[in-house]
Amino acid sequence: MEKDSPLPVPASDPRPLRGAARLAVVALALAGVAWAARAVWHIRLAMAGEPASGPPDQGDGVHRPLNALENSYHLVDSVGGAVTAVCAIVFLLWLDRLRDNARSLSGAEPRYHHLWLFLGWIVPVVNLWIPRGMVADVHRSVFPDRRLPAVVNWWWGLWLAGLAGGVGLIYADSTDEVIARAYNGVWPLLAADLVIVAAAATAALMVRTLTAAQQERVDEVARTDS
Template sequence: MLCAHCRRSTATPDGTLCSGCAAAAAPAAPAVLPPQPAAGGPGPLPVAPPLTAASAFGPPGTGAYGGAGTYGGTGIYGGAPAYPPHGPAWLRSPVGLGKAAAVALGAAVVADLFALWSGFLTYDVADRLVGDVFGAVPDADIDRADALYRVAGVLQVVALVVAGVLFLVWFQRVRVNAEVFDPFGHRMKRGWTCWSWFVPIVNLWFPRRIMEDVWDASVPTGRVPHGLINSWWTLWVIALVADRVSSTTYSGAETPEEFRDAVGHVLFADATHLAAGVLAVLVVLRLTRMQDEMARGGPAAVTA
């Protein structure tokens, strides 16, 4: 018997259609759907995007301190913490800034040495003027001492401004680096790194506190002795006070005795400035080396 549909092929023994027409007429298998949550139940959880070091710590760099290198964006220090408490932080080498700041501070020390020399000449002339009742002190000596004293003052101001700017730029860099090493080990906000030097009263201890936190974060063992920092900061505060006293006495001097005493105060202020400058150079060089070794040491330095 022929197929009732195509009328060409023989129908199957147990039906009216051939095998081809029977297969074409078979219903399609139902689609298998994934299991759905029950009515009113929670839906599938969203998948969070992967955390990258660039999003956690700012723009990546290249090389030893950058994103493609050992440290920075995708490196050892680049991925944690996800939410830095002081804002994005990323490693940058402090070596160049450290050398520049150290050289500028050294120039300020040289200016202080010149000021001390001219100050001793001025003090000698002032001391001779105290007992000079017959005009025995030549005018040339007085003019020479006064000219040297003025030149020394200008050199000190220029050197201090240049050294101060470079020191603050370096200080900001090592503070950000320290946040990468230890994001939660800083008591002061990052903005205080520079502004703390200019706000009255707090400038007597805020910068030292920030320096201590940066110092501790830059060594693998955590907290270390702060003898160098304390010595430098003590001399710096003494120099600030001595500057204020010497400026007041110098501007108010009217007699040869008062002028001689005022020059003595200035000499003391210059000496403390010089000593503080020498220790500042040591602080900059040592902290720069500590951070460079910390970065290049990788995880071994962190876990040591």
């Protein structure tokens, strides 16, 4: 069994973490459900087939009236986007608290500046490694002698897969263009939906794993102080 490093004296009292972790897990679960619902509607659109009037976006700025199924997909897409946005905020609040507690427990400043907590997800190129790097830095600063939990790499691999291909978390197509994709080639959409649901589930497991590890160290420090 690997031996942990001696317990450092906290620079300040760590903040409560379990509540933020529970909210993050719930938000990730809801995001997974939202993307699963999108997958169901993609299947429904593919099974219904494209209407004789053609796709909703007919080019040159012409859009035909949507049918009931297409209207319902717009609703599912809008709700899913809102849930995903809330999930991102709650996840970042958890990660921010995890970083603060790691600094408190280790006495070391985080490797990445606080601004990267937000910019790291949206700045091209560096968003391929900075978010994972922040999570890894938090764990290693508190547990320098422990290996990074494998779930972190699984989460990050699935996240990157969800970004790839232009049909996942970020894509340039409008909702009507996605509907046309579902009519004419649904499998790439379903593959992206499945990857994103898996990424949300793995992220929830990562939140639980890292929270439990950090809480273990907080409890050890509290026992030492007492």
